[in-house]
Amino acid sequence: MNLLRAWATGIPAYLWSGWGAVASLMMLLALWDWGSQLYGDLVLPSPLATFDTLAGLLAEGGAWQELAVTARRALAGFALSLAVGSVLGLLAGLSMTASMMSRPIVTVLVGMPPIAWLVLALLWFGAGDATPVFTVFIACFPIIFVGALQGTRTLDDQLKDVARAYRLPARMTLTDVYLPHVLSYLFPAWIAALGMSWKIVVMAELLSTPDGVGAALAVSRAHLDTAASMAWIAAVVGLLLAVEYLVLEPVKREVESWREVQ
Amino acid sequence: MMLELSQLSHRFALTEVLAGINLTLPAGESVALVGPSGCGKTTMLNLIAGLDRPSEGRIENRYAATAYVFQQPRLLPWKTALDNIALGLKARRVGRQEWEARAAALGRRLGLTGADLDKFPHALSGGMQSRVALARALALEPDLLLLDEPFSALDVGLKAELYALLLAEVMARGTSVLMITHDLMEAVRLSDRILMMAPAPGRIVGEFRLERAQAERDEAWIYHSTAAFMRTPEVRAGFGLPPPPHPSPAGGGGQGGGLPPAAASSRGPEKKAEMSCGAH
Incomplete structure (x- = not known):
């Protein structure tokens, strides 16, 4: 509850601090517009044309649905890997043997290209929700797992001794000693995984499903409709930025307010 | 007990x-x-x-x-000073109102202000952190x-x-x-x-x-006893010091009360001079 209130009251000041980010995004738009003037609308539609098309797509109503489908899949896969990866990583970190055993496996998982998982998922699950959700899950899992593992392994032994000398019950040791430290490793991992989940879900949809933003991108590509392709890309990136900067970042700031450097 | x-x-x-x-x-x-x-x-x-x-x-x-005060303060960096003091009380499942009151009272007794108690450890000086660590131990009574x-x-x-x-x-x-x-x-x-x-x-x-x-231990007595303690063979051997150069002058050092024997003991010839200074 406290967290929610802090989040809500912190938003205006936080947004105000975002002018620097806005300025740099504007530079990017200017560059984009310059490229479009250089190469023409067919190769690179101007930002204005892109956002026009996006507004049109959204006004028609169908776009919201596609975005919702994509968001559902991305967030489902992300939530799954967040839950499984955080818990397993924490548990593995508590035991020296488990963390040594899991390292090589995680390295293999990280090294495996997502497209390979996608092919396997297509064979296993066919063209349904399960394929993109699984691909997102398996691509995000190792990132989060490693974050939780490292967070647990790096907790200061001296603080563990404090927990024992002051007879902290197991639950309190977890919530008051382990979790705050592990969270500082987990949050960056979560944010990286979230970005990953949006990229993977669009790729998976492009190849495997009849609906969602990825499928819409496949259609617009088939029609050589560059403006619509750019519009979909802008929509996905916009959603990702919104989730990351409006939800995860402020929560992170609040949770880590004890840190010296923000 | x-x-x-x-x-x-x-x-x-x-x-x-x-x-x-x-x-x-x-x-x-x-x-x-x-x-x-x-x-x-x-x-x-x-x-x-x-x-x-x-x-x-x-x-x-x-x-x-039993409470343990470590060599370093070892405070939980993500908890305010007050929460750190109350750590052992919370572990004993003391109610929130009670631990807040007890931790705050103890903190104030040890020289922490209300503002200090709301700070995170990184914002406190070394002395303040030590006070918090001591309060954390004393909170357990x-x-x-x-x-x-x-x-x-x-x-x-x-x-x-x-x-x-x-x-x-x-x-x-x-x-x-x-x-x-x-x-x-x-x-x-x-x-x-x-x-x-x-x-x-x-x-x-x-x-x-x-x-x-x-x-009843006054400064003179403490200096005197420390000097005597320093001269015992166990202490000299334990710290790898050479055997005591002068076995007896216990009385003279104690009276002046201003001569730290630790400073004098390692320097043989000068020690005599300082001692006589102290006796004047």
Whole structure:
């Protein structure tokens, strides 16, 4: 509850601090517009044309649905890997043997290209929700797992001794000693995984499903409709930025307010 | 209530760090452990606090509440000073209102302001962090207090102030204290009994009782006793000092009261000059 209130009251000041980010995004738009003037609308539609098309797509109503489908899949896969990866990583970190055993496996998982998982998922699950959700899950899992593992392994032994000398019950040791430290490793991992989940879900949809933003991108590509392709890309990136900067970042700031450097 | 160690030995892999330690600490007594670095003093405290199991021997701790003040403050960086003080109380499932009140009252008694109590440890000075660490231990209202040179990183004035605060609490509650210190004068000032330890393997080689009540110990007496303590063969051998150059001048040093024997003892010829200065 406290967290929610802090989040809500912190938003205006936080947004105000975002002018620097806005300025740099504007530079990017200017560059984009310059490229479009250089190469023409067919190769690179101007930002204005892109956002026009996006507004049109959204006004028609169908776009919201596609975005919702994509968001559902991305967030489902992300939530799954967040839950499984955080818990397993924490548990593995508590035991020296488990963390040594899991390292090589995680390295293999990280090294495996997502497209390979996608092919396997297509064979296993066919063209349904399960394929993109699984691909997102398996691509995000190792990132989060490693974050939780490292967070647990790096907790200061001296603080563990404090927990024992002051007879902290197991639950309190977890919530008051382990979790705050592990969270500082987990949050960056979560944010990286979230970005990953949006990229993977669009790729998976492009190849495997009849609906969602990825499928819409496949259609617009088939029609050589560059403006619509750019519009979909802008929509996905916009959603990702919104989730990351409006939800995860402020929560992170609040949770880590004890840190010296923000 | 008492603490009893019998034939306590401890090994880290093949290194024997403690061997054949026997110690009884009855209620209300203060015992100081002195000895060179690496002679197993901290290991002994860790064993008593239950942070490690002894390889051999028995530890019987019949005190109801034991609190440990570590060498470094070791505060949880993500908790405010107040929450850190209340750590042990929360572990005992004391209600929120009660732990807040008790931790705040204790913090104020140890010289922390309301604003300090709301700060995170990184925003507090070293002295303030030590106060919080001490308050965290005292919040448990311990019968046995284990102190591992908790104030060694602080300046002389702060150290004296914190020891005074500590003594007031200990006296008021009749707490037993087992303290490690490198400062012999501190040991003489604060303890009823001094145990001299020697390394490889860590063992107790000497025991010295200080009969005078703590309230009656004036500076002159402390200097005098420390000087006498420094001259005992156990202490000289334990710290690897050469045998005492002058076996007898116990009376002269004590009267002036201004001569720190620790400074004088290592310099043979000059010592005489300073001593005679003090006597004038």
